[in-house]
Amino acid sequence: xxxxxxxxxxxxxxxxxxxxxxxxxxxxxxxxxxxxxxxxxxxxxxxxxxxxxxxxxxxxxxxxxxxxxxxxxxxxxxxxxxxxxxx
Amino acid sequence: xxxxxxxxxxxxxxxxxxxxxxxxxxxxxxxxxxxxxxxxxxxxxxxxxxxxxxxxxxxxxxxxxxxxxxxxxxxxxxxxxxxxxxxxxxxxxxxxxxxxxxxxxxxxxxxxxxxxxxxxxxxxxxxxxxxxxxxxxxxxxxxxxxxxxxxxxxxxxxxxxxxxxxxxxxxxxxxxxxxxxxxxxxxxxxxxxxxxxxxxxxxxxxxxxxxxxxxxxxxxxxxxxxxxxxxxxxxxxxxxxxxxxxxxxxxxxxxxxxxxxxxxxxxxxxxxxxxxxxxxxxxxxxxxxxxxxxxxxxxxxxxxxxxxxxxxxxxxxxxxxxxxxxxxxxxxxxxxxxxxxxxxxxxxxxxxxxxxxxxxxxxxxxxxxxxxxxxxxxxxxxxxxxxxxxxxxxxxxxxxxxxxxxxxxxxxxxxxxxxxxxxxxxxxxxxxxxxxxxxxxxxxxxxxxxxxxxxxxxxxxxxxxxxxxxxxxxxxxxxxxxxxxxxxxxxxxxxxxxxxxxxxxxxxxxxxxxxxxxxxxxxxxxxxxxxxxxxxxxxxxxxxxxxxxxxxxxxxxxxxxxxxxxxxxxxxxxxxxxxxxxxxxxxxxxxxxxxxxxxxxxxxxxxxxxxxxxxxxxxxxxxxxxxxxxxxxxxxxxxxxxxxxx
Numbered sequence: 001x002x003x004x005x006x007x008x009x010x011x012x013x014x015x016x017x018x019x020x021x022x023x024x025x026x027x028x029x030x031x032x033x034x035x036x037x038x039x040x041x042x043x044x045x046x047x048x049x050x051x052x053x054x055x056x057x058x059x060x061x062x063x064x065x066x067x068x069x070x071x072x073x074x075x076x077x078x079x080x081x082x083x084x085x086x087x
Numbered sequence: 088x089x090x091x092x093x094x095x096x097x098x099x100x101x102x103x104x105x106x107x108x109x110x111x112x113x114x115x116x117x118x119x120x121x122x123x124x125x126x127x128x129x130x131x132x133x134x135x136x137x138x139x140x141x142x143x144x145x146x147x148x149x150x151x152x153x154x155x156x157x158x159x160x161x162x163x164x165x166x167x168x169x170x171x172x173x174x175x176x177x178x179x180x181x182x183x184x185x186x187x188x189x190x191x192x193x194x195x196x197x198x199x200x201x202x203x204x205x206x207x208x209x210x211x212x213x214x215x216x217x218x219x220x221x222x223x224x225x226x227x228x229x230x231x232x233x234x235x236x237x238x239x240x241x242x243x244x245x246x247x248x249x250x251x252x253x254x255x256x257x258x259x260x261x262x263x264x265x266x267x268x269x270x271x272x273x274x275x276x277x278x279x280x281x282x283x284x285x286x287x288x289x290x291x292x293x294x295x296x297x298x299x300x301x302x303x304x305x306x307x308x309x310x311x312x313x314x315x316x317x318x319x320x321x322x323x324x325x326x327x328x329x330x331x332x333x334x335x336x337x338x339x340x341x342x343x344x345x346x347x348x349x350x351x352x353x354x355x356x357x358x359x360x361x362x363x364x365x366x367x368x369x370x371x372x373x374x375x376x377x378x379x380x381x382x383x384x385x386x387x388x389x390x391x392x393x394x395x396x397x398x399x400x401x402x403x404x405x406x407x408x409x410x411x412x413x414x415x416x417x418x419x420x421x422x423x424x425x426x427x428x429x430x431x432x433x434x435x436x437x438x439x440x441x442x443x444x445x446x447x448x449x450x451x452x453x454x455x456x457x458x459x460x461x462x463x464x465x466x467x468x469x470x471x472x473x474x475x476x477x478x479x480x481x482x483x484x485x486x487x488x489x490x491x492x493x494x495x496x497x498x499x500x501x502x503x504x505x506x507x508x509x510x511x512x513x514x515x516x517x518x519x520x521x522x523x524x525x526x527x528x529x530x531x532x533x534x535x536x537x538x539x540x541x542x543x544x545x546x547x548x549x550x551x552x553x554x555x556x557x558x559x560x561x562x563x564x565x566x567x568x569x570x571x572x573x574x575x576x577x578x579x580x581x582x583x584x585x586x587x588x589x590x591x592x593x594x595x596x597x598x599x600x601x602x603x604x605x606x607x608x609x610x611x612x613x614x615x616x617x618x619x620x621x622x623x624x625x626x627x628x629x630x631x632x633x634x635x636x637x638x639x640x641x642x643x644x645x646x647x648x649x650x651x652x653x654x655x656x657x658x659x660x661x662x663x664x665x666x667x668x669x670x671x672x673x674x675x676x677x678x679x680x681x682x683x684x685x686x687x688x689x690x691x692x693x694x695x696x697x698x699x700x701x702x703x704x705x706x707x708x709x710x711x712x713x714x715x716x717x718x719x720x721x722x723x724x725x726x727x728x729x730x731x732x733x
Contacts, residue, residue, distance in 0.1 A: 034162075037157060037159060037161075040157075041157035041160065041194075042511065043191075045277060046274070053299060053302070056308060058404070060302065064193060065294065065516075067302075067514040067515075068513055068514065069400045070509075070510060070511055070512075071403065
């Protein structure tokens with residue numbers, strides 16, 4: 001597995017505002033500790049890159065080989081930065 | 088236990104641990120097959136399957152722990168896994184097999200790191216290696232193992248490929264002595280995982296587009312609902328269609344057993360208790376076994392394909408508004424067949440508080456056992472209008488569903504406060520289901536159901552039988568007269584009819600004078616505002632064992648009420664008279680009774696199963712009290728409204 005350095009935008013937006021098929025990197029989360037730890041264990045930790053597959057309530061994201069369904073209650077508290085080339 | 092300094096000894100007590108959807112249970116089934124049983128962890132309602140198998144001279148015990156993403160999480164599942172690793176309330180394991188998905192190594196290494204930190208000898212079983220290879224990855228298991236400081240064995244849980252090597256590794260399990268990143272430092276764990284992957288994994292993983300394409304339809308806000316409705320309709324059509332025949336067989340078997348055992352026992356109390364109490368009572372529950380088996384078999388298949396997670400995703404939008412998670416839909420759908428498998432199916436709900444809320448409201452959904460009561464009462468209410476009867480029938484289902492959802496809102500504001508856990512749900516890739524896993528899951532669930540029927544439910548039906556059989560009443564003059572008449576009559580048909588009438592009358596008199604009857608008359612004032620006389624009250628009370636008993640109880644209680652000899656059972660019930668000569672079933676009484684049966688618990692086995700699944704009588708008694716009070720109030724309001732209108 002190789003990692004290509006992504007081109008990351010400086011502006012942070014909530015994950016819930018990301019458009020479909022957009023790729024982004026997790027910048028910081030305002031989640032409760034247990035929620036943050038659960039997501040990290042599922043692969044969505046800070047600095048993890050992912051793709052938004054389906055926007056909505058709930059939405060679907062793809063983190064490497066993991067596909068996650070997340071409710072807006074969660075995605076509105078995850079700040080992300082859009083990126084162009086991240087895997 | 089082994090240490091790096093001593094010669095490791097063969098492991099005999101082994102834990103299977105790993106993320107959900109990695110093939111852990113399939114591997115367990117491959118290793119142990121039917122030599123396994125489900126048991127609760129001490130002091131918890133979390134279950135794990137324990138099984139055994141032999142490798143050469145060594146007998147091994149495997150425990151299939153629940154799938155978790157992290158040992159460090161604060162939920163009940165992770166807590167149970169930590170306790171199992173530490174040997175608290177159970178045997179300390181000789182080794183842990185962490186099942187890791189080869190297509191998703193970075194994430195799976197989180198839990199591997201946590202287990203290695205525990206110091207218990209560890210072996211990593213790499214599953215889905217074939218899929219990883221097809222997707223373009225090559226994994227050097229030896230290099231991978233050296234980096235982790237433990238043995239890494241590629242396995243194929245469905246075919247059993249790699250299990251001999253896994254057993255070989257368990258002959259000499261070792262604890263890792265390599266330097267590991269701190270568990271709480273996600274960044275350090277990520278860097279460590281990247282280093283291991285970079286050194287032992289080659290190629291680039293091609294993320295499948297098939298799952299992506301299918302998800303466009305299956306998780307679509309509107310199309311997804313249609314797919315959901317189609318899948319669930321198919322599921323229930325299959326259950327009801329396939330279960331009908333084996334249910335008939337179960338009933339026939341119990342009838343034969345009752346006849347044979349009854350023939351062996353002399354007439355008397357023991358005969359009545361065994362035939363009417365034990366065999367009849369247990370038959371009333373076990374008859375649902377085919378439905379339960381088919382339901383769990385199909386749910387296991389659906390779960391294995393990956394669709395069940397999508398269905399939970401689609402339903403989450405609706406159920407979240409009522410404080411329930413999307414996963415609650417499985418128990419709710421099952422509840423339309425029977426509340427018992429529904430409550431058992433609530434195990435699919437991951438959060439304990441969400442699960443309790445789901446269990447508390449599931450019995451509101453109209454089950455199959457309510458159907459005979461609905462048919463009788465709707466028929467009485469709208470005998471001349473099939474359209475209105477159909478509408479009322481449908482209304483019963485709607486009323487039950489609304490009561491469940493609004494009760495869920497109340498439950499989440501009171502006894503189980505808080506919102507349901509926000510959705511953080513893995514949507515596994517679609518794959519072909521394992522028939523073997525579905526079969527073994529079904530056997531496991533069926534066994535749990537039968538154990539319950541043979542213990543708690545058996546005790547309940549014996550008590551109920553005793554209450555209705557004692558004290559013994561002597562046959563009345565009218566019963567004796569009918570029997571004498573039957574012995575004089577030459578026509579067999581007429582003689583049989585007279586004997587049946589005598590038996591029914593004797594049963595009514597026995598029931599009326601029994602403890603159950605006396606309790607019914609004592610309790611009757613409570614139901615008087617709803618319009619029920621003592622007969623209806625006894626009917627309501629005896630149907631507490633099982634709702635469908637209501638119709639047969641009424642048939643028996645009103646057996647002597649008919650004016651003509653040629654009336655059918657339903658006609659007799661319709662024309663039944665109170666002690667003062669007025670009709671039992673007026674329009675307000677029938678409407679009130681219908682609402683009562685939609686909303687009341689009226690099912691002792693369900694209470695027993697709620698106790699079992701929640702681990703406390705408190706939840707079971709709360710459920711019973713709430714549903715009974717709600718049913719009474721709603722029936723009273725119905726009685727008043729209908730009385731005012733007609």
